[in-house]
Amino acid sequence: MKAHVLFVCLGNICRSPMAEAVFRHLVKEAGLEQQIAVDSAGTGDWHIGHPPHEGTRRILDEHGISYEGMKARLVTHDDFSGFEYIVCMDGSNLKNVRKLLKKEDHVASSQLFTFMELLPGRGVADVPDPYFDGNFTYVYELVDEGCRVLLERIKKDLQL
Numbered sequence: 001m002k003a004h005v006l007f008v009c010l011g012n013i014c015r016s017p018m019a020e021a022v023f024r025h026l027v028k029e030a031g032l033e034q035q036i037a038v039d040s041a042g043t044g045d046w047h048i049g050h051p052p053h054e055g056t057r058r059i060l061d062e063h064g065i066s067y068e069g070m071k072a073r074l075v076t077h078d079d080f081s082g083f084e085y086i087v088c089m090d091g092s093n094l095k096n097v098r099k100l101l102k103k104e105d106h107v108a109s110s111q112l113f114t115f116m117e118l119l120p121g122r123g124v125a126d127v128p129d130p131y132f133d134g135n136f137t138y139v140y141e142l143v144d145e146g147c148r149v150l151l152e153r154i155k156k157d158l159q160l
């Protein structure tokens, strides 16, 4: 079985592409590229087709993490059938993703959750949006820590 992971934020240029790139890097380091696929998407359409934000690119460059070929796209209803893990960077993203659900959809809490649920000890509900406050360093810290927890969770789920 293969796990498909989708990170979702608002613009798909700052937080979720950072999480996509960091998580893919960790998956590659763990030698699990055949078992775990990674993507990201946004709930807003302003940046469709754009590469990650300069601040996200800079911090990924600093850590030697590739973001090659990544382009913003919108989250769609089809993503519920394509991804077993849909990880929303904040509560507002989660609310907007839930709006895509249809009556007949059954989505488990293990499929759709917020990124900070991975880091309960932090006492922080949302990954703050660096598009507005410019704090890409803090976001990277949270993203790196949360992605490591997520990788362990998926390894356990897939019995790897």
Ligand code: 4NP
Residues within 6 Å of the ligand: 009, 010, 011, 012, 013, 014, 015, 016, 046, 047, 129, 130, 131
């Ligand atoms: P992101 O940040 O959701 O982390 O990609 C944002 C990017 C763009 C905008 C808002 C948030 N925007 O309003 O264009």
